[in-house]
Amino acid sequence: MQDDQMLALPMATGGDGLGDFSAPAPMGGMGMDSPMGGSMGGAPVKLSGKAKAAIVVRLLLNEGADIPIEELPDDLQMELTQQMGKMRIVDRETLYAVASEFAEMLDNVGLTFPNGLAGALTAMDGKISRLTASRLRKEAGVRQFGNPWDRLKQLPPEDLASLAEAESTEVAAVLLSKLDTAKAAQMLAALPGPVARRIAYAVSQTGNVTPETVDRIGLSLAAQVEARPDLAFDVSPGKRVGAILTEAAAAKRDEVLNALEEEDQEFATDVRKAIYTYGLIAQRMQPLDVPKLMRVLAQPDLVTAIAFATDEEDVATSEFLLENMSNRMANNIREEVAERGKVKRSDGEAAFGLIVSAMRDLVDNGEIELKSDDEEES
DSSP states (O other): OOOTTSEEOOOOSSSOSSOOOSSOOOOTTOOOSSTTOSOSSSSOOOOOHHHHHHHHHHHHHHTTOOOOGGGSOHHHHHHHHHHHHHOOEEOHHHHHHHHHHHHHHHHTOOOOOOSHHHHHHHHTTTTSOHHHHHHHHHHHOGGGGSOHHHHHHTSOHHHHHHHHHHSOHHHHHHHHHHSOHHHHHHHHHTSOHHHHHHHHHHGGGOTTOOHHHHHHHHHHHHHHHHHSOOOSOSSOHHHHHHHHHHHSOHHHHHHHHHHHHHHOHHHHHHHHHHOOOGGGHHHHSOGGGHHHHHHHSOHHHHHHHHHHOOSHHHHHHHHHHHHTSOHHHHHHHHHHHHHHOOOOHHHHHHHHHHHHHHHHHHHHTTSOOOOOHHHHHO
16 A cells, blocks of 8 residues: 555656656665665665656645746746656655755755846846846847736736737737736727727637637737837827926917917827916816815915916916815915015916926826816816
8 A cells, every 4th residue: 555645746657757867966865766766775866856846846736835837938847747747656755855955955045036037127127227128128039028918918008009909809809808907998998989899899709719829919919019119208299398388488388389289280289288387277186186285385486376377267276276275374375465466477487387396296296186188178
């Protein structure tokens, strides 16, 4: 009767039960003279490193451990599985010796490094230049980066939407199915209505898609992403010009916007959406966020801005701010404005700029969120 403390491995149809390896790793004085293993007489047989790995993996699986073997390179997964297929039965003495050696190796580990170039790039993300990281990715190839879907899931919804539009409806349906539900919803929202409907319906046709097909689609899409040239600017041209005009004097800003309207109306619309001005605060800011803005502003700057406001939009913003701050603070500011008198244009525009800059900082830091275009229109 087999000893219940022995480790049973899949039976092999032939061979010596350990596989054929040219450079075996010794196990101290442990040897084997039969498929059962152990030192039961005869010349000791050394275990290879692959055989030891198979024993450790089998032991951990028997104990119910969840080992992420799928994260290993494909060739190592194959070698491990083939090695386990060649193993027969390992006796208790051999099992204890292998397990002890493995535990001792773990105890002696002081530092580990990422597995392969993919892990190294992940660890160095943000520490090396984007140009260097991109060059390494292209030299290594997409497959070096593990699961291509992990790479795709990191893309913004707008980039995913552009990928989907460039592909067939069936490929886009697979892409949609592999995304998290929240990201998938954002991708659909970024697509034109008819395209989004076709892709959503095509998901119903993906029931028989094989894992191999999904993997090939992921690799193809990831390769397209990696083949894109690096861009010098992180934000769109409209946002860049909008940020510049936000800091410009009102007269110059209006002059440039009027010229842009004549040259390219679509681009001018993008620029207008990216501009932050004092007069637009009432239209774009949430009333509940006004106290947060008040906490970072100096009251004299606010008094100067409100006293300088004469245009309809600027006056509306002043009333919006006063109505959504504390009554005591609003009354104090109104009294100071009444005493302030006329404000020089340079001082007034400087105060406008300080308030707008403070609001932009709150937005960039994620402390407040401006209204969307739909909310503004409503």
